[in-house]
Amino acid sequence: MKNIAADPPADRRPRKVIDGSFLVLLVFTLAGGAAVVWIAGVARALGIVAETLGFLALLSPKIAAGIFIAATLPMLLPRDRVGRLIGRESGLRGLVVAAACGAAIPGGPMMTFPLAAGLTLAGADFGAMVAFVSGWSLLGLNRTLIWEFSFLPTELVWTRYLLCLPVPVLLGLVARAITLRRLA
Incomplete structure (x- = not known):
């Protein structure tokens, strides 16, 4: 360990x-x-x-x-706390936290991807970052609330969202399994 x-x-x-x-x-x-x-x-x-x-x-x-965020984030965040929250040993809770944070990020890829890179350098594991980026991509609240509910039928938005809800965590679990297998 x-x-x-x-x-x-x-x-x-x-x-x-x-x-x-x-x-x-x-x-x-x-x-x-x-x-x-x-x-x-x-x-x-x-x-x-x-x-x-x-x-x-x-x-x-x-x-x-975005590059500045990615470069400075590891210096600003305590590595042990990031590791406990969304690191390799954080378990399922870490994947849920990462997915929820990804869903809450309002920016586009210029913010999300450098943020994921910076969090990885600050102690987040590969699975949590897969859950983070997947949460942003599939569950982005900004896009869902502003665009989807404005233009699409409510039933369609809720169905899509509920079907996508577990996907970031599942992808994070798969990413962790792949990483552990590669390390073994």
Whole structure:
């Protein structure tokens, strides 16, 4: 058993700028760009590039803030308390807490994913972060209350929500089982 309070976080492998996921995205991006040039012409492709760069300029401050959250969160939160609350030894309660926190997070992916990364570095386990991100994705209260109840029939929203309610915890349990199996 690992002493979360005394043991420093494990050394992380340095991340590569060009890795497999980047190459997959690059191939799809170039193929999509080539298809646009083929179908709509170079002018339309250049228009899409300009729109994308404008969107990137709007998104960059949010991404920077998210990275700042991910970098500073482990320094601000006590590792032993995070570990007890949503760490490997937190059990089912930790997965429920993580899923509920994910559901309560009002932000988009620019906030949620860096927050999950920061919590992982602060002592949260893989299963809890799967439950956290799944809770945000499936049970997000902000989206449900503002968008779904406004536009969809109430019965549909309640049915979807109740069916999705146990899923983040179940996914967290599966993630923990996979992690334990990998460590064994």
